[in-house]
Amino acid sequence: MHNETKEILEAVQSGRLSVEDALLKLKTQPFADIGYAKVDLHRKIRQGAAEVIYGAGKTPEQILGIAETLCANGQTTILITRLSEEKAEQIQSVQPLSYHADARIGIVGAPPRPDGIGTVLVATGGTSDIPVAEEAALTAEVLGNQVTRLYDVGVAGLHRLLAHLDDIMGASVIIAIAGMEGALASVISGLADCPVIAVPTSVGYGASFHGLSALLSMLNSCASGVSVVNIDNGFGAGYLASIINHMEAKHA
Structure with a gap:
């Protein structure tokens, strides 16, 4: 993901940038x-x-x-x-x-042109989760990712999620955002072949404990491939999704 350093080195290799100018760029305070x-x-x-x-x-x-x-x-x-x-x-x-x-x-400034390896899918359990989802989606876009939004597809109406299997199967990384019991991440991870980042939200009645119940549910997910960030941390999820979506093979 270290695109700037790579671009400097490639410019030196191609002759578009002198060694001295490249050194100056890298030595900047x-x-x-x-x-x-x-x-x-x-x-x-x-x-x-x-x-x-x-x-x-x-x-x-x-x-x-x-x-x-x-x-x-x-x-x-x-x-x-x-x-x-x-x-x-x-x-x-x-x-x-x-x-x-x-x-x-x-x-x-303007978000950069997407240069990730694929698409980041941001899904929410309900409409009340959208503020956290938008924090995640905008973060991912500013970091150079193509983002697809899939809102209000929670497990209370599973058919809404299943109607978008193409989007789920085609994503490089999925951010699943939900409050209440936080089940969305487990369901999506059971359908997808990519990493799933779960974001619990402070949405729910009574003993949801401001998102703690969703957090614990996501941490105890029975589906493989689920990682969890903190309650309402859309930024952290969008940032992590960007890292995953920009991964390159590292050769010895």
């Missing part, structure tokens, strides 16, 4: 200290995905400062998660920002 944050400028080179800004707990001024630092150092698309509408409005007055209120996500 690894982080920028702006007082309240040490902005990681080498994360894309190390991990294949650039730094993401977590918006909760930060002031609009701090978010803007980090975003402007990333932009000044060549990052063309910036993802801001857990961003409130009030903060988004203040940022938009200074910096062009696409805001998605349901997912609480802000995006600076």
Whole structure:
């Protein structure tokens, strides 16, 4: 997934970039200290995905400062998660920002062209799970993935899910998002031949314990190939799905 480093090396090999210029790109200061944050400028080179800004707990001024630092150092698309509408409005007055209120996500710049090996399928048990699903889907898109959304296909009406077997069978990785008893991940994993990332949501009545019951159900899934992220962690699921969808064989 380390596309940027690979592109630099390929440019040197083809003669489009000199060794000196390539060295300069790789030696760029690894982080920028702006007082309240040490902005990681080498994360894309190390991990294949650039730094993401977590918006909760930060002031609009701090978010803007980090975003402007990333932009000044060549990052063309910036993802801001857990961003409130009030903060988004203040940022938009200074910096062009696409805001998605349901997912609480802000995006600076345009998402890149999808370059993953296949499609990331994002499925929800119900309509109430869509905010978490959109956080996952938008995260995956910003990280360069083709995303298919499949919403409200929970086990209370299994025929709704079975009507989309082509999408399930054709995905490279599936994110299954559900509250209540969290059974969707097990059912999908029993149908799919790809990794399934389960996301429990804090949706449910009474003793759902704000998503804990769904979390425990997903952790105890009888279906093989299910991994589980934390309650309402759509970002974590979208990020992990992107890593899986960009995996390349590593040769010794």
